Structure formats: C-alpha cells, structure tokens
Amino acid sequence: MATIDQREIEHARTRKPVRVHDPLPPSPLPSPPTSPSSRTTPPSLPSAARPAPAARQGERLAALDGLRFLAALVVVFFHLVGQVPATFQRIWGRPYQEVFPVAHSYFAFGRLGVELFFVISGFVIAMSGWGRSPRDFFIARVARLYPMYWIAVLLTALFLTTVDTPFGQPALRTVVADMTMLQTPLGVSDLSAVYWTLWPELCFYLMFAVVVWRGVSYRRVVLFCGAWTVAAVLAPAADNPLMTTLVNPVSAPYFIAGLAFHLMYRFRPSPLLWGIVGMSWLLAVQFLLASSGGRIDWQEWSPNKGALVLAVTVIFALVGAVALGWTRRITWRWLGTAGRLTFPLYLIHYSVGIWLANTFGRRMDPWLLVVGSTLAFIALSYVLQRYAERPLATVVRRSLRSAAWRGPA
Template sequence: MEKHLFGLDGLRFLAAMAVVGFHFLFRGEAAGDLPQMPLPDMLRSTAAYGYLGVSIFFIISGFVILYSAEGRTPLEFFVSRFVRIYPTFIVMMTVTALVVLVAANPRFEVSLGQYGANLMVFSLLLGEPFVDGAYWSIVLELVFYGWVFLLLVIKRLDDIEAIAFGWLALSLANEAFFQVRLLQDALITEYSGFFVAGIALQRLGKGVTPTRLALLGLSLSYGVFTSLRGASWFEAEYGSALSRPVIAVAVLGGAALFVLIARANLPRRFWGPLKLVGGVTYPLYLVHQHVGYVTIPGLAAVLDPRLAILVAVFGLLAFSLAFHTLVERSALPALRARLYRLLQPLAPALDRRPS
C-alpha cells in the first residue's frame, strides 16, 4: 500500500457526511434543536443511523495512528498529533462560539467561562459543557493518542497486539459488569472495539496471522455488542426505534468497506481529490453541528426547509474547504516544524530507554 492511503480520506469524508446527515436530518428535530421539517420519513429514518459514522472514524483512527506512530519518536508523534488536532479545534470552536453569540438562539449559549474551558478541549473536567456537542469524540481520540504516546515513551508499541487483547478484555468486563465511569473514560471502554479493529487491520496489513485475525474478529464483535447496547440509550433519548440487524450490518459493513478501500490500488488521478476531501473532514466535523442548528431556521424562513438544509451543508463544506486549502495546508507544516524545534530539548528525556 502507498504511504498515504488516499482511499481512507474518501471513507473519512463519507463518515463525516453520515454524521452531518444524522444531525441535520434526524437529531436536530428529535432533540428540539431544529424546527419540524417536511422530510420524507425514509430519509429521516435512514439518517438516524448516521451516528455510526463516528465508529468508522474510530476504526480509521486505530489504523492510521498506529501506522503513523511506527518509526517515530515520542516527540515526533506528539508534535504531529498536537498540530493536527489543536489549532484547527481552537479556530473552529471560536467560529462556532461567535456564530452562536451572533445568532442569539436561546437554545445555544456560550459563556466566557465555557469558552475558556473549551480551550483545554477537556472542558467537562472543568465543569463546563462543550461549545459543540460533537467534541465528545475528539476527547476520546485524544485519550487514545495519549495511550499510544505512552507506549512510544516506554518502548512497548511492538507489544500492541497483546495490549489490544487486554484492552478488549478490560473493556468487556467494565461494560458488562463493573460499569466504573473512570475506567470508561480512561480506557474508552464503550468504543475500544473500534479502535482495536483499526489496530488489528493495520497489523494484518503486515501479514495475516491467526492472532491478528482473532483480534479483528473479537474487536468487531465487541463493537457490535456495544453498538447494540447503545441503541437502547438512543431510543430513550430520541424516542425513535432502531433496527438491531441494521446496526450490526452497518458496523460490519463499514469495516468491510474499510478493508476494500485500504487494499484498493487507486489510479493516481484520484489521489488529489481524495486527499482534498479528507482534509476537509476535520474542520467540517468540528464546525457543522451548532452552526447548522442556529443558521438553518433562519434560512428556512426564506427558503424551502429542504433547500435550507442543502444551503447550510454546502456553505459549511465551502467554509471547511477554504479553511483547509488556505490555512491548514500552509500554516500547519510551518507550525509543526517550529514546535518540534521548540520542544527538541525534551527529546532525550522522552526517548530514554527504560532501565
């Protein structure tokens, strides 16, 4: 496989659009964040499953983060992840806060204290809600990055398969029996199956072994298990029934699509467009939900509600594309190089081999 897996950029974008569809075509109305829209019932009921796009994000993350961590020092990994996540998060969070303040929608308010807490990303630890509810998955991603960083520091990344088996076992025990919130947060026990599936797929790319196949099978089985359990919360929260077979097929189908895309030998002419839409995904995910919720009602006052949703989606896509091409592409590489030079004195301490 080529060094950059362009097909996964496309899959990442599809997962993001599934989440956007979930928020604008289902959750907005169900949670009272959007007015009732004259949408076809089939469209609304299909969009309800779009939340599973986040599970695909986690599979991709498990694969890509392990892929990128191999051969890197702890400092290189830290700088790479920090620059990829934090600057764009701060910009999109600030944009969301400003739009919400200007819109003056009583359902969405942002205080100065809330904004300040969100600068730390882990705002819930400071007793403040997220500026946008979609940030919960970013927190889980950062927890996962933290564990990978620790494995790099202690020189145990090569033991990732055994560690992943242990992670699954602890996760199952906690979710099925103990239900300790600290473990759920620190070990991402509800969603670990998806991260481990990505890890297993990355290792299988190096060679097929019974151990790796078992890890993939167990992780996907656990991912289906937690997704089915989560459906009960979903139904109670939104008052809408979900099909358990559809959930299982969506999770397993997403993993199968991942394998097909990762193994595909894509023509070079597709590389540029796929990398572009992949780059749009992160800013789009961060900025779409609450900005959409406060702008769609205004658009729907002068446009057909269905057209209002389309205008909002294309506007958010255009904004995310502009930010990625005009800001991220030029600023992030320079910031990465500068931050690495700044932190270079820490490299010997981080790279010290355990005695």
Template sequence: MAVSERRPGLDLLRVAAVAAVAWFHFAFRMQVTGEAGPADFGEPGGFARYGYLGVSVFFAISGYVISISTEGRSAYGFAVARFARLWPGFVVCMSLTALVTLLVPGLGFPITAAQYLANLTMVAPFLGQPFMDGAYWSIVVEILFYGWVALLMAFGLWQRWPVAIAIVWLVIAALDQAAIGSGLLRKLFLTDFAGFFVFGMMLRAAERQVPGARVVLAAALVQAISGGVLFAARLPAVYGGEPFDPLTVAGLVLGALLLLSGLSRLRLPDGVTAAAGVAGRMTYPLYLLHQHIGYAAFFLLGPVLGGAATAMALAVALGGAALIITGRIEKPAARAVRRGGLWLGEWAQVRAAPLLVVRRRR
C-alpha cells in the same frame, strides 16, 4: 503524507462518515430534540437515526492511521504531530461556531467567556465548562486514545507488543460491558468504542504480518458489533423512546468495518488520490463546524427556504469554509506548531543533559 503514501479509500470513507453524521443531526436529532427551533421539517428520518455510527467509523480509521503515524516516531514527536494536526483547525472552527451562536441567540445555546477559554484546550468538560458544540465529545475520545498511544510509546510497549495491547484492551472492554459496568472504565478505557479502535490497529498490524494480528482483528470485529449494539440500546432514553434496531446496528457496523478493510488497500491514480486527500482532510473542519452552525442555518433559513434548499445551501457554505480552513489555515498553522514543538523538545533535551550527567556521576 506524500500522494503515493496516501490511502484514498480511507479519505473517501471519511467523507461518507461525516456525511452520515450530518444526516443524523439534521434529519433525526434536531427533529427529536428541537435544537433548531420550532420549524417543522416532517417526521424524523427513519434510517437517518443510524448516521451517528459514522463517528465509530472515524474511530476505526483512527486506529489504523495512528498505527501508521507512530512508525518511526518517538512518543514526543507523535504527540507534537497530533497536536499540530488537531489544535489549529479546532480553534478556528470553535471560534466560528461561537460567533455564529452569539449572532443567533434564539437557538438557546448561551456562551460565556469562561466557556470559550475552556474550549480552547479542546477538553472543556475537564475544566467544568460545556463544549461549544455537541459534536466535540468525539475529539476528547480521540485525544484520550492518543494519550494512551503516546504513553505506551514512551515505555516502548506500543512498538513491541501491539497484539498484546489490543487483547488487553478488548478484555477490559468486554468485562466492563458484560459484568462491571463502571463509568470510570468506560471513560478511561473508551470501552464503548474499543472494538473500533482495535480493529483499525490490528488491520495495520495484519498488513505488517504481526503474528496473531488477524485473530485479534476478528475478535475486534465481534467486540465492535457488540459494543455498537449495547451503545444503541442506551439511545432511546436520550431520544424520547425512538427505537434503534439492534440487527440494523450490527449489520451497519459489520458492513462499515469490512468496507474499511477493503478500502485500506485501494489504490487510485495520483490525481484522484490527491483530490481524495483534499476531501479527506476537509472532513475534520466539516465535522467541527456542521452541528450548531447547521442548526442555526435551519433555524434562520428553514422556514423560508424549506429543509432541502437549506441543506443544499449549508453544504455549499460549510464545504467552502472547510476548503479554506484546510488549505489556507490548517497547513501553515500545523507547520508552525510542529516547528515550535520540535524546538521546545530540543531545548528541553539541551537543558536536561547536564542534569543527566550529574546523576550518572553520582
């Protein structure tokens, strides 16, 4: 995306979202679960417990950005572009996480060759293996969203009926959360996060003045708030009874989505926009690297340096790694994957053309 086409507000929001998730993991989760070992860094942070909502903000941004990225693309072109964007950086970050985890066995995260190979696909649980890092679950959610988008694009529905698709998705999510409670629906249709994805989708549709988009945008906001509150209600069972205030969750979701709506229209000078773009792209490797590598840092350095100094050292190290991965690895690798994918698509078309001619003659 050219500098003039970027939305720097969304890049800045990505930075805030990944910082919130890291804050949740290091100031709350690892304190409750003991995943960084027995080191005592004090009581779990009170407000840090809500940092996990940064992931939901990522989903809302994704709904908006993916809607833009489908414009003028075929389903195959979209799939290739998404794979090129996600997979190279994922493989590098996952491999680094595996290496650090192997070097710090005291963390208690065992690794096998089968687990590593399964994680190369980005969907390890579908192959019966655990994620290399606990943060990867959201990548699978994103991939499922992309899969639905590509399927709808292939049938010509995504472009023609964006508002109708959004309404159907919100209805499925509402019915599942209010009455059905199906684990299959929850996983297949991402009912916990439907409101966030649809909010982003309809924000873009409203920009394009698609009829009915603003009404569904408001409905998605309500669904996102209710979904966020219901999701938070399940968290005390995961975190030893630690409370998550529903009013705080509702307020944070409302504020974050309204902020997204405003920031999507923010325009800044080209130099600032370019810098924000670099920071925004860095959030993907930062997110992939931060959790288990962060636990390793607190496990090794925390007892010596203390929590604050360890956090600062970790931020510098992960920021430098993310910058290198973004600039030196992800970009050239993504270009190579896109070229390979497009070549494969053209080759398949050439091979299929004679078969189509034969069928037409019949």
C-alpha cells in the same frame, strides 16, 4: 478524528525502522515491489508477521481519505436530516414526517459515521506512530488536531455570541475549557455537540503513546489491542469512573479494530488479527444493542436492531477492504483534498447548520437548504484549512520542534 497530512506521509516514506528488542521487528511501510523475487523476509518471522506485498501508501491513503470524507458527510446529514424526533422538531419547527418523511429513517443511522472515524483513526495512528519517537508523535498529533480545533472553537463562540441561536449565549468558562480539548474530564459541557468525540481520540493517543515510547512493533500493537479489550470489558463492571473515562469502553472496539486492520495491511492477515477484529466487532455490536450504558439511547431512538448490526458490519468491511489491498486502484488526487477538509467540516457544521435549519426551514425547500448548506460548509472548510489551519499548524509544529525538551543539566 485522527488524520494524517502530507508531511506525515513523507515522514513515513523516508523514516527508518526503530530498533527494538522484539522478535517481530517493524518493517518499513510498504513500497512498490520491483519483483516478487526481490522481496526478502527474515526466515525467523512467523508468516503472519511478514511484510505483505501491499499497495503503495499513497494509494491506501487515498481510499482512507475518501472514507473519512464520507464519514463527515454522513454526520452532517444526520445532524440536519436524521436527528431524533424531539430534537428534529425543535430544530425545524415541525415533525420529521412533514419535512423528510422517507429520508429521516435512513439518515438517522448517520450518527454511526463517528464510529467509522474511530476505526480509521486506529488505522492511521498505528501508521503515523510506526518508527517515531514519543516527541515526534506528540508534535505530529498536536500540530494536526489543535490548530483547526482552536479555530473552530473561536469561530463557534463568536457565532453563538453574535447571532440569536437556539443554543443561547456560551459561558466564558465553557469556551476556555473547550480550548483545552479537556472539557470532558473537567466536567464542562461541549461548546458544540460534535466535540464529544475528541476525548476518546485523546485517550487513545495517550494510551498508544506508551507503545510509541517502547517502539511500535507487531507484537506490541497486538498486546496493546488485547490489553485494551480486557480493560474495556472490565471497566464498566469495576464501576471505576476514572478507568471508564480513560478506557472509553463504547468507543474502544473501533480503535482496536483499526489497529488490527493496519497490521493486516502492513504485514498480512492472520487468524490472530482476524480474531482481534472479530472480538472488536462483537463488542461494538454489544455496546450498540445494550439497553443502558451503551452507544444508543433507546428511549430517544429505537432503530431496527438488524439494521444496526448491518451498519457496524459495513463500517468494519469498508476499512477491511483497505487493509486487504482491495482499494489499491483508488488513486484519485481529489480524495487527498477531500480528506484534508474532513476535520474542519466536522467541527464547523453543527451550530451554523442547526441555526440555518431553525431560521430558514419554513422559508425554503428543506432539501435545497440541506444540500446548499453542506456545499457551503465544504467551501468554508477549504478556505479555513488552506488559509488558517495550515499556516497555524506550521507555526505550532516549528515551535514544538525548536523547543528544548530537556531541562538544564
């Protein structure tokens, strides 16, 4: 999942816009206006691309942090409460009708928390890439993703090796391949079921790096959204596995919508941007409702289709509220802490959580087990983020910044 840390916030506040040959030059990230009359906009800019009087960036990020933490919690409860019936019975040793007869049908939709992550990712990656060089963009992404991911892979491998779990012993090749975060193209299974989302993220970073290389601007982000939309539609029809793997048609609409929402926030909403969001929503719904090759395996889970459409609409609406500045009053500092816990919480909960349900599901109240486990995962996430991820990320960031990026003359 894409995340943005405090160093990136400070970078975004202080950096200067990149000069690019584009009729729609990037504006600095919004800052608190002194007065309406003090805000000037070049007359040559179309009104849709003029900087909007948005809320301060810290306020916006507080709302996004809250949404990220909400998405992580939803995914945790899906894995513990809302799994498909056959998987649920293997985990808990009895059917869901005996354990969570009412809650199961609601938390089954928690799998869509991943889609909320993807929309937020599009939003924050556009922000973090604005005004950055490809080198800085690369360093920021590597330092943000890999340290916590490496920690999670090693801890998960240690846990699966030393504890008798339903997953069995992990193969050494699986652990090694997963450390690269490239296990999907390598054809190696994920050590933890939640790792599958990282490949779409990496593909998004790789493709958006081209925009960063050229200089992120309103026009280039719009063109990128259009090109990716076309590629996502054509890839399945072209029957090209490489193109499909890179473009990720099922996930693409959410990232694209996030990019458009960021442009709305940075500049202003416009018919063009709403058109991008609308097309992304239509494609997202299409891939959800597809009988095959889509997001849902209808043989395992057959939810109400209207409820699916409503869930996707809510996901888009939540990030859209941030883009339109409706969340500017949300400035609670604890949301920043919650946002930093999102990635470790997402990475570490699955294997241990499933083992706890499988081992203690008949020995204690199920809700007490689920809530207690979730609180324990949150506490562990705080410890890992503060005392393991943060120091390791600092080392990685400093090492990459000090490295020679050019060969000898």
